[in-house]
Amino acid sequence: MLVDGWRECRLGELFDSRKERGRAGLPTLSVTMREGLVDRDDLDRKQDTALSPAEHLLVKPGDIAYNTMRMWQGAFGLSDREGMVSPAYVVLKPRANVDPAFLAQLLRTPRMLHLLWAYSYGLTDDRLRLYFDDFAAIPVSIPGLEAQQRMASGMALWDKAAKVLEKLAANARAEKRALLHRLLPTPTHHASSGKQSRDWQLVRLGDVVDLNPRRPEMPEDGRVTFLPMEAVSEQGRIDTSRVRQYLDACAGHPGFKDGDLLVAKITPCFENGKGALLADLTNGVGFGSTEFHVLRPKGVIEPRLIAQVLQSREFRNRGAAEMEGSAGQKRISADFLRSFRFLCPLDKSQQREICNLLDAADRVAHMFDLAKGAVLREKQALVQRVAGQHAPGEVI
Structure with missing residues (x-):
């Protein structure tokens, strides 16, 4: 039973499909998974x-513009300006008594993503x-306009806090890169500085590591960690939650153990920095991409x-300059x-x-990452709690 001025409706009662043509002079916008709707010229x-x-x-x-193929993954964005998008997108024009910022938050809840x-x-x-016709048929519950605006304003504060923490993390990583350059200068920079020292040497990587060594032996219980590419972050952290049997994981996959290093090839x-120094693998053994x-x-x-x-x-x-193969591969x-x-x-x-100095710098950036993640989880829990209390009872 709905209370507090909430009502059940379909998304088609909240949006029309805007099919007006673009025109010269307007920026071309694209939908991204992380940033929503952005200027196409700003994409890497x-x-x-x-x-x-x-x-x-x-x-x-x-x-709100969305990618028809990836809307169910949250590939949409709320526009803050006039522009134009690919005809492969759907453009949603909000109707009266609809706050688009509130709807953009609601569409990202787990329940709505499931319905999408x-x-x-x-x-x-x-x-x-x-x-659009299928999007329009999706059931939803919303409050009145004033409540929508109040909730959207509150959620915007959470988003702003997350953006600040993201910026702090980016600044911390920039400072870490500068520190790394000072503590471990490149051979060219070191030579040009005139600060030659017998205490330093030019090391060939192949002389200090074994590259793609033989896979480790099977542990007694046969359980090992499996690391697909997405389980290794761009900041050197790994997700060891995927566990497989040794004989299943070893077929066609490189093996490694605690203390080894991974580099995405x-x-x-x-280029994005995927790689890690491995630790805490199941039985100290793993396989991966x-x-x-x-x-x-x-x-x-x-x-x-x-x-x-x-x-x-x-x-x-x-490494990027010396890559081999065709574009994209x-x-x-x-x-x-x-x-x-x-x-x-x-x-x-x-x-x-x-x-120790570089690890400390990494921990500062990671601290901001964790704080940002906590803010976004709290915000999402709040949105989900409010939306869940008023979800339509209809079963698809």
Whole structure:
């Protein structure tokens, strides 16, 4: 039973489909999963189009544009300006007594994402499409306009807090990169500074690690960690929750153990910094994506220091320049890894001091990441709690 001025309706009672044509001079906008609706020119990966402005769809402030193929994953954005989008999108024009900012928050709740998936059509998830007529049929409960605006304003404060924490994390990582450059200068920068020292040496990566070593032996109970690409972050952290049997995981996958290092070999994962120093694997053993190189330190250099080198801009930029293969399938080779050289102090205690400073910088950025995640979870729980109390009782 609905209370507090909430009412049941269909999304088609809240939105019309805007089908006005774009026009010259307007920015072309694209939907992204993380940022919503953004200027296409701001995307790292440029998306050229042969369509004329009139072949695009017009978007106005307050409209919501969504990707028909990925709406069920949350691929939509609330527009804050006039622009135009691909005709493959659907543009939602809010009706009277609808606050689009509130609806944008509501559409991201788990229940609504489930309904967006349920009303999409296709043989498999990667072929699902949600057109406006099906979107319009989805049941929803909403309060009156004033309550919508009040809730949207509150949710905006949570989002603002998350944005601030995200910026702080980005600043912390920028400071860490500068610190890394000072503590472990590139050979060229070190030579040009004139500060030559016998305490430092130019190290060839292939001399201090075994590349793609033999897989570890099967543990007694046969349980091992499995790491697909998505289980390894761009900040060097891993999700060890996936556990498989050794004989199932080892077929066609590289093996590794605690203390090994992973480096993503394929674009754009390599350039984005996917890789990690491994720890806390199930029984100390794991297998993972075939798109990882495995590096096993020989004990000559502190493993944490090697991990920091593999995260450095110098390593990523040089690797990106030497990738082999066709567009979209480029990879770094084992030869590049073996031949990569970096400067390193000879003294192990000095290596550990450098690692301690860099690890501390990493922890600061991670602290902001955790705080941002907590804010977003609290906000989502609040939205879900409010929406869940007033969800339509109808079963699909």
